[in-house]
Amino acid sequence: MSPPSLIDVHPNLAGTAPVALSYELFPPRSAAAAETLWTTIRELEATEPDYVSVTYGASGSNRDTAVDLINRLLLETTLRPLAHLTCVGNTPAELAEIIGELLDHGVRGILALRGDLPKDGSQPASGSLRYAQDLIELIRRVEQRRSALLCAGKIAVGVAAYPTRHPESPSVGHDVEVLLAKQRSGADFAITQVFFHATEYADLVTRARRAGVTIPIIPGVMPLTSLRRLKRLGELAGVDPSVELMERLGAVDTEAERRRIGVNATVDLANAALDAGAPGIHLYTFNEHAHALDVLDKLALPRAARPTSRLGANARRQEFAS
Numbered sequence: 001m002s003p004p005s006l007i008d009v010h011p012n013l014a015g016t017a018p019v020a021l022s023y024e025l026f027p028p029r030s031a032a033a034a035e036t037l038w039t040t041i042r043e044l045e046a047t048e049p050d051y052v053s054v055t056y057g058a059s060g061s062n063r064d065t066a067v068d069l070i071n072r073l074l075l076e077t078t079l080r081p082l083a084h085l086t087c088v089g090n091t092p093a094e095l096a097e098i099i100g101e102l103l104d105h106g107v108r109g110i111l112a113l114r115g116d117l118p119k120d121g122s123q124p125a126s127g128s129l130r131y132a133q134d135l136i137e138l139i140r141r142v143e144q145r146r147s148a149l150l151c152a153g154k155i156a157v158g159v160a161a162y163p164t165r166h167p168e169s170p171s172v173g174h175d176v177e178v179l180l181a182k183q184r185s186g187a188d189f190a191i192t193q194v195f196f197h198a199t200e201y202a203d204l205v206t207r208a209r210r211a212g213v214t215i216p217i218i219p220g221v222m223p224l225t226s227l228r229r230l231k232r233l234g235e236l237a238g239v240d241p242s243v244e245l246m247e248r249l250g251a252v253d254t255e256a257e258r259r260r261i262g263v264n265a266t267v268d269l270a271n272a273a274l275d276a277g278a279p280g281i282h283l284y285t286f287n288e289h290a291h292a293l294d295v296l297d298k299l300a301l302p303r304a305a306r307p308t309s310r311l312g313a314n315a316r317r318q319e320f321a322s
């Protein structure tokens with residue numbers, strides 16, 4: 001018989017783990033959007049998220065603005081970026097170069113995605129990677145080549161997961177097989193597509209665990225305050241918005257009422273996901289902070305206190321020196 005594990009009985013390792021908090025941002029499309037985004041970034045930074053993810057256009061359509069934003073987050077804020085990267089339409093050589101560039105900037109988290117296929121039905125260029133799984137394997141190969149440079153932190157690779165069937169997939173069972181394949185290729189965690197019913201998240205986790213998926217599956221939650229956005233998102237992500245929520249939002253006249261209904265619905269959804277064992281909450285912000293902060297205030301997440309921030313400590317050191 002093996003001796004009892006000292007790790008299991010250690011008091012600091014008992015009880016509930018802290019819940020991760022993260023936000024999704026997208027690179028700005030104009031100077032005016034960049035200004036608004038930076039107000040949002042400062043507001044969100046004050047809530048000390050564990051990371052912020054930065055989206056990336058399919059085929060690298062916004063590569064420069066995405067890399068610029070990530071670089072500024074690293075240099076000018078205390079935030080830790082998780083860089084989305086899509087592989088559709090890009091060759092392994094092109095992607096290896098981008099991965100290297102991200103690592104050179106100091107990025108240590110990459111969300112490996114395929115990206116949406118071209119809307120005109122054309123096929124991606126020949127020689128480009130086909131699935132997110134291929135991108136994960138490429139990231140791990142680049143990482144291996146740079147092992148000696150990464151002694152202070154290897155790459156955390158995330159992937160997409162789907163509480164409702166991916167539009168191109170034959171079944172939710174197939175989606176779970178794909179998630180398992182992505183885990184086997186080296187994924188460390190998954191973030192879900194938006195969903196509107198907590199049971200969809202709980203059922204995904206049950207299916208995934210039964211199939212052998214062990215990585216954390218973090219629910220992606222969007223503040224559900226705008227009818228227009230709900231509909232647009234439904235089209236973009238191939239997820240049917242909740243009819244009941246759309247009716248409730250459509251039945252009220254003022255922005256304040258829509259905000260109250262939407263924020264409460266989002267908080268209920270996030271709380272139900274946490275009750276189902278979610279290890280964190282990833283908020284899709286649409287580059288706006290107000291509704292995300294409303295949701296956060298009402299959620300009261302059990303979060304670990306962070307030691308003094310890097311930038312705060314630097315500022316204090318400079319104060320003492322002057």
Ligand code: FAD
Nearest residue numbers: 055056058084113114115116131132160168169191192193
């Ligand atoms: P994959 O896992 O490759 O799956 C794509 C399709 O192929 C699925 O139908 C899957 O079932 C099937 N498939 C996968 N592997 C296999 C296999 N081995 N054999 C057979 N079939 C297979 N898009 C962007 O363009 N930019 C972003 O920044 C972005 N961020 C996102 C963030 C999150 C959290 C999520 C959930 C999605 C995001 N997307 C983004 C959208 C995403 O790119 C699309 O949903 C895309 O259609 C699929 O991407 P994937 O990484 O899940 O692809």
